[in-house]
Amino acid sequence: MGVVLFMENFRLDPWGHVLIEEYEKLFKFFGLSPTKNLLERIERIGGKSKLYSRGIVFAHRDLDKFLNTVEHGGKAALVTGFMPSGPFHFGHKMVADQIIYFQNMGVKAFIAMADAEAYAVRKIPRKKLLENAKNYVANLIALGVDPKRAVFYMQTNYEPAYYRLAQMASSKVTTSELKAIYGDIEPGKVIAIFTQVADILHPTLEEFGKYKIVVVPVGPDQDPHIRLTRDIAERLGTDIPGLSKPASTYHKLMRGLDGGEKMSSSRPESYISLNEPIEIATSKLMNAYTGGRPTADEQRRFGGVPDKCMIYELYLYHLLDDDVLREIYDKCRNGRILCGEDKRFAARLLRDFLDEHQRKFNEIINVVEDYIELPKY
Ligand code: SF4
Known part of the structure; x- marks a missing residue:
């Protein structure tokens, strides 16, 4: 789910020990909290995980609230999305590992195939997107994602309440807010943004199980989008009571094999x-x-x-x-x-x-x- 990284004055290079300070800047810059302070609690609930003990998932927003819900037997869900624009690689596997970890806590996973976004942003032909989406779902299940505790869906082929939510979300944001976050963007990308807002918020709707809280595992480049969604959740509160702000976790981005930018299907x-x-x-x-x-x-x-x-x-x-x-x-x-x-x-x-x-x-x-x-x- 591509979003402009909105950090001035420093370049985020998420790799390696020597650059950890760059991640530390995120805590201050975006108001994220370090997961290391929650490590004992996370592992008590979910068991040991290299994702957390090795600092791969290094920051969060409201993960403590999410864990409260899980610990007290409340309904909690995970939301994630994959843009099926190319082959499923080891960068994607890291997200699969996080889905499996939360599923093992009893959390339901809502997994979007972000075909609307891939079509708008990467201009991938629809036929290819559908093939890739099948491939992604098969990879996720082969890695251990439990389909009985997951909902896999295409962004372009879901339930009416999901589209209603996207539409309502779009009326809660001004053009200048969008511009401040994403810069000048085409209409297709605007639609993709509100579709992603619906991806994140829809499990808290009655039609999808009325989950009390969702957690969204993302890379730090996605944080502007999380912040926008949290704002929209608040603004929609009067129209849709019970819509809660999402929690989020932030993982380091795996570098490409060439040691360069993040591992990416486009390279x-x-x-x-x-x-x-x-x-x-x-x-x-x-x-x-x-x-x-x-x-x-x-x-x-x-x-x-x-x-x-x-x-x-x-x-x-x-x-x-x-x-x-x-x-x-x-x-x-x-x-x-x-x-x-x-x-x-x-x-x-x-x-x-x-x-x-x-x-x-x-x-x-x-x-x-x-x-x-x-x-x-
Ligand atoms: S490949 Fe070379 S540099 Fe990398 S861990 Fe092994 S010995 Fe060290």
Whole structure:
């Protein structure tokens, strides 16, 4: 769900240890709260999670209120959306992991396939969007998202009350407010914005189960949109009693394999798709940007820089448990492992993961239309 990042005077570069201060600025700049202060409570309710213990999900708004509702047995839901504009990759998997974590707390997940947005913003042909949406849903289920505790829907093919909400939301914002947040935008994007507001708020409507509160896991670039939605929820309060402000969590954005900007479907060299041939996936990994030194001798003498390394980032976000992760980090820093050897180890982990995932995916893709209703065009 693309939204202009509205932060002046500093560039958000969300990667690596050395840039953590940039994330810290967000707390002040946007009034976010750090999740580390809630870690004990989150893990008491939801169990241990690398997402939180490793600081991948690093900030929140009102997550404490959301947890209160969960702890007291109130109805709580998660809302997220995927723009099905290209292959499902490891950046998407991180969101899947968050859905699964909250589902395990008993939370229902509402998962939008943001086809309206992908059509408006990325100009992807409709036929391709429908294919991609099926692929995304099958990937999510193969990763462990429980379809019994999820509602998968297309933004262009949902219930009347959802569209009514989008329409009402659009009358609560002025053109200058929109311009201040998003700049000059085309009508298609304006519609996509209010569709996203409806994505976030609709589970609190009676027609969708009257959930007391929703949480939205997003990257920090989405925060302007969350703030707009929270304002709209307040302004709609007199017309729709019971509409509550959403809570939100903020995760770091996985970098591209080239060590550049975030992993993105629009830059094939930046991602590993969960559906690409395993040989291609491992070859992308072998060519990924690392924190290694120019020569083996220098690496042995000075050690590598795992915090800058994309192989390490794959370990951190996806591939390794705490013990081995710590061991590799130390070995790298102390020059006791070279990048070639380590990449071969990572490639084996990746191969095992993709083998298993693609086997499950191939079973689910054949029946995926049992889980999502597609429009005709
Ligand atoms: S040894 Fe591994 S973790 Fe360290 S820089 Fe090389 S690839 Fe990255």
